[in-house]
Amino acid sequence: MSDASVGGMDRRSFLSAVGLGTAAIGGAPLLSACGGLKGTGTSSSDVLKIGYVSPQTGPLAGFATADNFVVKQIQEALRNGFTSGGKKRTLEIVVKDTQSNPNRATEVTRQLINSDKVDLIVGSSTPDTTNPVADQCEANGIPNVTTIAPWEAWFHGRGGKPGEGFKYTTLFFFGMQEFADCFFPMWERMDVSNKNVAALWPNDTDANAFRQGLGPMMEKSGYTVVDGGAYQDGATDFTAQIAKFKESDAELFTCTPIPPDFQTFWKQAQQQGFRPKLATVAKVMLFPSEAEALGRLANNIATDFWWSPAHPYTSTLDGKSAKQLADDFAAATGKQWTQALGSVYSLFEIAIQAFKDASDPKDRDEVASKLRGMKINCMSGNLDFTAGPQPGIAIQHPVGGQWRKGERFPWDVVIVDNTPNKDVPVGGELKPTDAR
Incomplete structure (x- = not known):
């Protein structure tokens, strides 16, 4: 399967589902919050690009059921842009499918870094995704946050040094x-x-x-x-x-x-x-x-x-509750909520917060530092990336x-x-x- 298939949908259906026309097919960014496509009068320095990597097809595709919906939610919440580094910014989101293959996860992360020139990469769902994505980000100095992987598999599986952690890569989830x-x-x-x-x-x-x-x-x-x-x-x-x-x-x-x-x-x-x-x-x-x-x-x-409509958590972007998010997902898709819905939503909350906290959101070192030092009460609960068990890891219960x-x-x-x-x-x- 190829990128032409996203979450079990063909590309045209996917673009329709997230509110974009087929003009976005091809080399242009797949998704764009607030219409911030280059060439629309917005300077490149005003556009912040997030790459999103997950297993939208293959045996792990169940983890990505809510991806299309979440991207549209982030689009809607940030349709008027946001302030970062003293300037109004717009957001682009470029989506990549790992096809449930760690080698492909490495490949598409390289594409995001080298071709799409993203400012930050988020990724979700099992070490088959999180580890290769994080490894590429660490090697290339790209701020990164991932989720839905036991922290031990993410940290030790990548050769993390106890007490030191990684400079560019962070994780929120839990462990043994x-x-x-x-x-x-x-x-x-x-x-x-x-x-x-x-x-x-x-x-x-x-x-x-x-x-x-x-x-x-x-x-x-x-x-x-x-x-x-x-x-x-x-x-x-x-x-x-x-x-x-x-x-x-x-x-x-x-x-x-x-x-x-x-x-x-x-x-x-x-x-x-x-x-x-x-x-x-x-x-x-x-x-x-x-x-x-x-x-x-x-x-x-x-x-x-780790997330359900019963969890008493709310969005930092628009104040929506976990139950509202789940209900909106069901209303928009006809499908039942999945707990990855809350996790993927929070990836973007955290990324946006790091941009907002940085004096220069284009400074990768500063943004990575904001990720490592972040404390945020969001759709996934109260996350503290400084509390450990290792630096840059926030624990859910x-x-x-x-x-x-x-x-x-x-x-x-x-x-x-x-x-x-x-x-x-x-x-x-x-x-x-x-x-x-």
């Missing part, structure tokens, strides 16, 4: 401690006969961070990790892992596969009689499309929710939610445990995953 804070309380509330936890962790950057980080935390808390083994992404037969899990009598299950692999595994597990009492999954079942694909087998699968039959949409999320973040209200009781 926050996964533990989210999952362990749900495990503790489940009546199980043993503390064995079946773990489906493939051999990739994400899962190895869990194996090396969450695994020891589980053991320290008295749980026994039953590791199914470091298989390769794209596996089609999970019989060996399922047999191992059944033999251990594990009633708790966790995992970090790519979404298509989880769909395959979970169906095979049901067929082969592995039905854990509680499944708390990571990287998968984050979005409604995955629940719909599993049908009834999605019932009461639990995962981490996800809560536990379960998929249940919905009313407006086939499946919806019920927040069932708010131990890590009491600001988010609980909407229902924790139920066993195997309850049909």
Whole structure:
């Protein structure tokens, strides 16, 4: 697939969805907030360009469902421009698709830097995107913020030096401690006969961070990790892992596969009689499309929710609440909210704030410094990039939610445990995953 396909739409449909005509096709910037295209009477120094990189096609495309909508939201919020460095600025957003391929992520980031001449790059969704994007930005001195990747996989996976971090690249999300804070309380509330936890962790950057980080935390808390083994992404037969899990009598299950692999595994597990009492999954079942694909087998699968309409957060750009953003997304697209909606929105909030805070938004070093030193209360909550665990990383605190039959949409999320973040209200009781 090529850039002609964005989020499962052809280019013409995509441009229509974000309110642009087909004249924007080709070498010109794909998207332009406030009509700030070069050649419209606005000097190049008055135009600030943000490159946005995400997996709009391929196996990770579920993460990018809200991208088109978010870009249009940012367009609308900044239609009159904004002040930065004592001048009125307009914004251009150039969108690139990684096709769920880290090599392509590297390639399109280079395009943004060398051809599109962007001032700042934002990127989202799994280390397959965030790491290559950030590496290119760091190497080329481009301010960068990414999200939706465990901080350990982003930081250690890129050779970050503890206590020093990176000069140009920042991240907001969470890590193994926050996964533990989210999952362990749900495990503790489940009546199980043993503390064995079946773990489906493939051999990739994400899962190895869990194996090396969450695994020891589980053991320290008295749980026994039953590791199914470091298989390769794209596996089609999970019989060996399922047999191992059944033999251990594990009633708790966790995992970090790519979404298509989880769909395959979970169906095979049901067929082969592995039905854990509680499944708390990571990287998968984050979005409604995955629940719909599993049908009834999605019932009461639990995962981490770092953003939802129930989160009491608001936009720094127009004051819109999380619930309003989710409702607007449903009204505009006919689709259900996804938690990536809040994260991608905040990428742009943070980027705009860095521009506003800088005396010269064209000074890459200064903008990067503003990112590293930022404290912002935005659509993704209260983010502090100075607080650590490493410089330039802001931590979110996800809560536990379960998929249940919905009313407006086939499946919806019920927040069932708010131990890590009491600001988010609980909407229902924790139920066993195997309850049909």
